[in-house]
Structures are given as C-alpha cells and as structure tokens.
Amino acid sequence: MPNFSFESTPDGLALKSNLQSLPGVLLLDYLHGNLGYRLTPERVLHEPLAKVIDHQAFVIDATGGLGKDSLMMAMMGCKVWMCEAHPFLYPLIQDAIQRALIDPYFNLLFTHPDKFQFFPEDAKNILEKLVGTEKAQRPDIVYLDPMFPLRKKTSLVKKNMQWLKAIHQEALTEHFMPLTPEKDLFELSLQVATKRVVVKRPAHAPNLVPLPAPNFSKSFQSGRFDVYLC
Template sequence: MVSGMRLLTEDRFMEKAQAYQAVLFSRGVDVNIEVVNQLNARFLRLNPDMALCVDASGLWLCGNGMKMQPDWTAEVPRLKRASLKSEMIARACHLSEKPAVIDATAGLGHDSLLMAHLGARITLIERHPILFTLLEDAKNQAESDPFLGQVVARIQLVFSDSAVYLDQLIARQQMTDVVYLDPMFPQRDQHQQVQKKQAQVKKQMQLLHLLLPEQGEMDLGDHLLVLARKIAKRVVVKRPRLAVFLAAQQPDHQWQGDTCRFDAYFNENMY
C-alpha cells in the first residue's frame, strides 16, 4: 500500500477527485484529498512536493512546479504524419503485418499509441498503480475522440508487473508476435564518447523520474529481454544511439536513427 500521497483539487471537482481516490485505493494507493482555492501554475510553483491533482482535464501528477498526464490527444498531429514507411519503429516491429505487440515498458504510452495507429494490436503493461491510472485515464478520454477512438480500441491496458506477465505466458507456452522494450533508464556505454551536454529531459519524463526512481520502482529491463525472447517472434528494444546492448546481448539486426536506435532479436524457431 502506497500511503500519504496528496490528491489536490478544487471544491468544484470534489466528486471527480473522490472517484479517483476510490480507484487508486483499490490499486493499493491511499491518497488524502486536499481542497485548494485555485489549482493553478502559481499554486504548483509554491507547492513543489510531488502530489496528484484533479481538475477539469482529469488526473495529473504534479511536482517541482510542473504537472503532467499522458496526453494522447497531443499526439494526434504526429500520428497523422506517420506511415509504415516513415516510422523506424514500424520497420523494426514489422507493423505492416499488423502484429500482436506486448509493450512491457509502458511509460506514457506514446509508442504504443503510434503502433496501434499503424495497425498493431497492443497489450500495454504497467505495474505502478499511479502510472497505470494515469494511462487508463488517457485511454478513457481518447475513446471519445473521433480520431483516437478507433486507435485506442486496439490497445488493451494490463495492470501487472511485466516480468510476472511474461512468466505467465511462458508457463502457458503462449506466444506473441512482438515484445517491445523501452527501458526508462538505459545504461550508457562508458567506452563510447557520449556528449556531456545532453538535451534536458522533457517535463513529463522529469516527473516520471520522481515517481519511478531508478533505484526502486523502476528497472533497466535486462531481465525482461531474457523473458521476452522465450515467447516472441521478435523482441525490439529502443535505445539511445550510443547505449550499450540491453543485458549485454548483441541484436540480430539494428535500425539506426540520429538520436536512437532499435535493436531486434529474432526467434528463428517461430518463423
């Protein structure tokens, strides 16, 4: 049980806040509702401690003067520009075949949203109850969007530890087309020359790093690769361009971009 988390809201959103409180409690998060006069940018700057907040747009994670939620609606312009030919992830995951994809490192769900738009059937796995609830809220809101509704219909959210989920598939000998891994904290090769000045982490990811510390709730994904290779035709790992191989396993093929790459591991016995 996660306890002591504040859930900030204005009086007019109290009913909505209580509904989120009940959902979070059912997932092991005990939040305390605090009513504030105005839940605005000034309030967040003056109250930098991490908390949850509820307003007209739903549930947010806030901290350090910022707030974030997986804003799938904001991804629509990117989706409308995307095609099977233009997106490297489409080639890496063989999306032209409309595969069944398990995204075992959910994050904000943006890559899953893109893959679903390009025709894949996605199972999106997330174990952290707060992040799962944020993703669920994003999916629920997207369902009423004329463009996104048909996209998110191809996404199934599963509240589970990815390692446990993959272990269960292995035990049942239940195979899938693709397992997709995008670890949040990829290790970098100390022998590679990596620029010292790197782009600032986006605000959304900064808050996720507060929620999912590297030493604790989050992992680097190495063990997931080992499990995924047992039940997938191909495992695709998204990495920074100069990062070391996940679990020190050399991929069968790579797709290289300017800032990132996709490492693919093929299960020849399943082709």
C-alpha cells in the same frame, strides 16, 4: 508519495510535484499537442518504430511508460498489450484513455480488446503466463524501452522524460515499487516472442545485456532499435 500528488484539472488528471527541477505537471493527452500529432494514423507510418515493427504483429510492450510507443504501434495496425506498473503512471494512462474515447480512431482501439489492452501491472506477470504456451497464443514481438539515465534536460521533448526519471527515483527512494528489472524482462521476452524482441536504446548506450548480441540495429535521430530474432 511525499513529493507528488494527483490533481483533477479541467484538462484531465494531472500529477503535480513540489520538486523545483520538474517543469509544470504531468498530464497525458493522446489527442492534442505534439503527441496527438504523432499519433495520427497517417503520421505513425513515418515513425522510426514503423521500420522495425510489422504492422500486422501482436506486440507486448512490456515497458509502456506514457503509452506513446504502444499507441504508435496500435495506430500502425498492430494488436498491442501494454504493461505499465508504476502507480503514479497508470491512473494518468487510464484517465488519458477515457478522454481519448471521443476520437473515432482511439475509440476503435480502446473498445476492441483484440486491438489494444492496457495491463496496469508488472510485465513479468503477463510474460510468465505465456512461457511454454502454444505459439498461436504468444506475441510476435516483445518491445522493451528500458529507463536510461538522462544526459540533458533542455529541450521540451525531454519534459516527459524528466518526469519519468523523477517518479522512478521517488519509487526507489520510497521503496514502494519493486519492479522486475528490465534485463529479466528481456530474458523472458526471448522465451515468449515468436518473431523478435525489439529493444529501444539511446544512441550511444551499450546493449541491454552483453549477450546475446542483437541480430541487427536500426538507428534513428536520438537512438536505435536493437532487434533480436527469435
């Protein structure tokens, strides 16, 4: 990883970069700051995600990223399996989970496998094992939030997205992470979900695949959720 390195800091494990284009370091904190605020049980119910996800559902988040959406769904009351395969990300996620254990709500989530489980591996492995199994074993919902080219880099909210984009570029350049393409995950998701597949897209992005068309979409400020009923 020529452009990136891990550093243990008093605030937790951080990813550093020598790329000038990247602001600060990448350090995940589920308890404080904007993310911590959005992840409180009262606040998550106001998130756009809460409008397309049944709060009692068993959800597989196949593209976990930094864990924001997975943890929102878990805080809403869903049972969540989160997959994230990028080798720069899962040590950060595991470290953030450890630090969050001091909070009673997160402690409940992270110590009960029937509420939340993190799989630091390619989602294809998890989804494939469920194809053809009994309905009771399969998730109600598979959630996908595929990478999408960034259009602007200005706002603070986008800082983490700049990092995500840069580390995925690094993975491609260094050829160390042949992740299953998200379109293939989508095909598998349709076979595995018993109720719906939900795909997050930027506002004006095309659908993830030309066909099938989503059964419906729900727009929010910066994007939309495409919902495919199963």
